[in-house]
Amino acid sequence: MLVLPSEHRGLFKQPFGTLFPEFSDIVPQISGRIVCTVGDVVTHSALTRDITPAIGVIDGFTMRSPYLAMPEIAQHVLRVKNPAGTITEELVAALDEAVRSMPCMILVDGEEDLAVLPLIERLPDDALILYGQPNEGVVVCEVTPVLRQHAKELLSYFESV
Numbered sequence: 802m803l804v805l806p807s808e809h810r811g812l813f814k815q816p817f818g819t820l821f822p823e824f825s826d827i828v829p830q831i832s833g834r835i836v837c838t839v840g841d842v843v844t845h846s847a848l849t850r851d852i853t854p855a856i857g858v859i860d861g862f863t864m865r866s867p868y869l870a871m872p873e874i875a876q877h878v879l880r881v882k883n884p885a886g887t888i889t890e891e892l893v894a895a896l897d898e899a900v901r902s903m904p905c906m907i908l909v910d911g912e913e914d915l916a917v918l919p920l921i922e923r924l925p926d927d928a929l930i931l932y933g934q935p936n937e938g939v940v941v942c943e944v945t946p947v948l949r950q951h952a953k954e955l956l957s958y959f960e961s962v
Contacts, residue, residue, distance in 0.1 A: 827939060
């Protein structure tokens with residue numbers, strides 16, 4: 802399991818991609834692309850617009866409060882444990898399986914926020930990862946070699962336990 806020490810959590814406050822104030826702002830540019838979502842509100846926003854994420858990662862919460870508005874999920878569903886501030890082997894294995902069996906939804910018991918990093922490593926170039934930036938909007942990450950390198954650098958701040 803990888804654990805993010807508290808002194809490095811500030812590194813994750815800045816978006817990894819382009820920030821858009823509204824989900825509707827990104828809809829035109831995601832057509833025909835592999836789109837993955839991390840977070841309940843972003844996943845819900847996609848599903849209610851008939852955009853089925855290739856991989857969705859949710860935990861049933863938004864900003865530490867239960868998120869009760871999720872529409873029914875029709876995809877293959879995996880369930881994993883992943884405590885806050887960690888990336889567990891169980892989460893990584895589920896992401897590997899999800900990449901092989903898209904579309905897939907991963908339901909996390911714990912917190913899903915850091916799933917963006919291992920997801921970046923597993924997706925092909927040009928895939929998009931959407932995640933929420935609290936009180937600001939939705940971040941769109943386009944998977945590229947440069948983004949993979951950035952994710953690798955951020956993962957170097959984690960401690961293996």
